[in-house]
Amino acid sequence: MVCFRGAPACVVPCRPSISNILLYSSRNLSPGPANAVSLPSPFLFSLFSAPKDSPVLSCRAHTAAAPTLREICSGSVPEHILQRAEEIGYVVPTAVQHQSLPLLLSGRDCILHAQTGSGKTLAYLLLVFSALDFNRSAVQALIVVPTRELGMQVTKVARGLATMPKGCEGTRTCTVMALLDGGMLKRHRSWLKVDFMFNSSKQVHLLRKLLTSYSAISSRQTILASATIPQHNRFVHDCVQQKWTKNDVVHVHVNPVEPMPSNLCHKFVICSKKERLRTLLYLLQKDMPKSGIVFVGEQSEKSKKLGQPPSTTLIIEFLRASYMGCLEVILLEEEMNFNARATSFSELRERGCLLVSTDIASRGFDLPQTTHIYNFDLPRSAVDYLHRAGRTGRIPFSKDKCSVTSLITKEERFVLQRFENELMFQSEELVLESLTN
Numbered sequence: 238m239v240c241f242r243g244a245p246a247c248v249v250p251c252r253p254s255i256s257n258i259l260l261y262s263s264r265n266l267s268p269g270p271a272n273a274v275s276l277p278s279p280f281l282f283s284l285f286s287a288p289k290d291s292p293v294l295s296c297r298a299h300t301a302a303a304p305t306l307r308e309i310c311s312g313s314v315p316e317h318i319l320q321r322a323e324e325i326g327y328v329v330p331t332a333v334q335h336q337s338l339p340l341l342l343s344g345r346d347c348i349l350h351a352q353t354g355s356g357k358t359l360a361y362l363l364l365v366f367s368a369l370d371f372n373r374s375a376v377q378a379l380i381v382v383p384t385r386e387l388g389m390q391v392t393k394v395a396r397g398l399a400t401m402p403k404g405c406e407g408t409r410t411c412t413v414m415a416l417l418d419g420g421m422l423k424r425h426r427s428w429l430k431v432d433f434m435f436n437s438s439k440q441v442h443l444l445r446k447l448l449t450s451y452s453a454i455s456s457r458q459t460i461l462a463s464a465t466i467p468q469h470n471r472f473v474h475d476c477v478q479q480k481w482t483k484n485d486v487v488h489v490h491v492n493p494v495e496p497m498p499s500n501l502c503h504k505f506v507i508c509s510k511k512e513r514l515r516t517l518l519y520l521l522q523k524d525m526p527k528s529g530i531v532f533v534g535e536q537s538e539k540s541k542k543l544g545q546p547p548s549t550t551l552i553i554e555f556l557r558a559s560y561m562g563c564l565e566v567i568l569l570e571e572e573m574n575f576n577a578r579a580t581s582f583s584e585l586r587e588r589g590c591l592l593v594s595t596d597i598a599s600r601g602f603d604l605p606q607t608t609h610i611y612n613f614d615l616p617r618s619a620v621d622y623l624h625r626a627g628r629t630g631r632i633p634f635s636k637d638k639c640s641v642t643s644l645i646t647k648e649e650r651f652v653l654q655r656f657e658n659e660l661m662f663q664s665e666e667l668v669l670e671s672l673t674n
């Protein structure tokens with residue numbers, strides 16, 4: 238799948254059940270056939286996913302007197318990338334960047350394990366830019382992400398960093414190429430169901446093969462990043478045992494005792510299923526989100542067979558008819574075609590809106606303006622709750638409180654309580670007087 242020094246040119250099949258982003262060192266490099274790209278050496282392999290099992294090495298909290306990103310990266314990351322990062326507004330490192338970058342830049346394999354929205358993407362991208370030889374026309378880094386939207390997002394950040402800053406025009410930069418296959422929703426759904434890339438299902442076969450195939454090559458550096466890595470000790474063990482990483486892989490674990498970002502405020506409203514739409518409307522009008530996401534459960538097979546419309550459609554129709562706020566209501570659902578989904582995300586990112594979505598929007602999306610999350614249906618697991626909640630509160634160093642509100646029946650309270658215990662957060666009950674009158 239990937240090849241390097243001394244090996245014959247080999248091919249990256251771009252149809253594994255993952256999305257790839259390749260970083261080339263030349264702007265005009267032809268990618269070759271649409272579904273096959275030769276990948277010469279040396280390369281750096283970054284993986285962005287949500288593995289199930291995992292490793293060790295906790296880190297202390299970030300301190301105020303921390304060095305700047307420039308101080309941490311200078312000498313390793315090219316000047317024009319650092320300047321560009323500053324132009325974008327990346328000056329002070331987040332905790333995960335502060336703790337991981339010295340290790341990453343020293344060439345160590347790392348498992349980045351930090352809360353949603355904590356800045357893992359920038360950490361591994363800065364490493365990628367430090368490792369590229371900008372004078373070589375060759376693929377030198379491969380980033381694998383679990384979903385197409387996440388691939389688009391990472392591509393955008395990487396391209397943003399690779400753009401020449403003012404005053405550096407003429408310097409060589411690199412090409413970031415997105416090979417985002419599928420997008421089709423069956424596969425995406427199955428990712429969400431298996432919830433990680435490292436289980437034993439067939440879908441991860443190619444990924445495992447990719448990780449193990451060239452493990453003996455010392456010039457390869459492997460980074461795995463995720464907000465949720467249950468059983469991380471076992472995962473570290475597996476990484477070494479299966480040769481996915483080198484033996485001295487470091488597990489950078491930020492905030493090990495607090496998986497949920499602390500700037501989120503969790504609430505719940507008890508209402509019957511019949512009252513749910515009205516309750517949602519009431520909350521939206523009361524909260525006046527700057528931008529929000531309403532998460533809805535997937536339609537059951539039984540309901541599909543009966544020819545019933547999915548809940549997302551019902552909610553959209555209801556909100557379009559009754560919601561009087563200033564946000565546009567946008568649907569993101571699994572059966573929509575890819576371009577329509579892409580539009581939904583860029584719109585939400587640019588000007589804020591009310592997105593109604595299944596869990597398809599719950600992983601990795603960076604929609605910084607989002608202030609409110611509503612769980613119209615409870616997620617299936619605590620990990621899903623964490624990823625949904627992590628779509629808000631994504632502006633580092635911001636003191637703004639963002640909220641996650643779950644609409645539940647009395648019977649569902651114990652499920653939410655289970656999530657609270659597992660993720661160590663507390664929810665406050667909202668009693669909505671006007672609805673009970």
Ligand SMILES: Nc1ncnc2c1ncn2[C@@H]1O[C@H](COP(=O)(O)OP(=O)(O)OP(=O)(O)O)[C@@H](O)[C@H]1O
Pocket residue numbers: 326327328329330331334351352353354355356357358359463464600601602603605627631632633
């Ligand atoms: N040092 C920084 N200074 C300012 N903003 C930053 C910094 N690092 C990251 N950000 C911003 O923080 C937001 C979240 O970052 P990012 O998407 O990398 O988080 P993540 O840890 O990968 O999240 P998730 O696990 O949910 O995918 C982004 O909008 C990003 O631009």
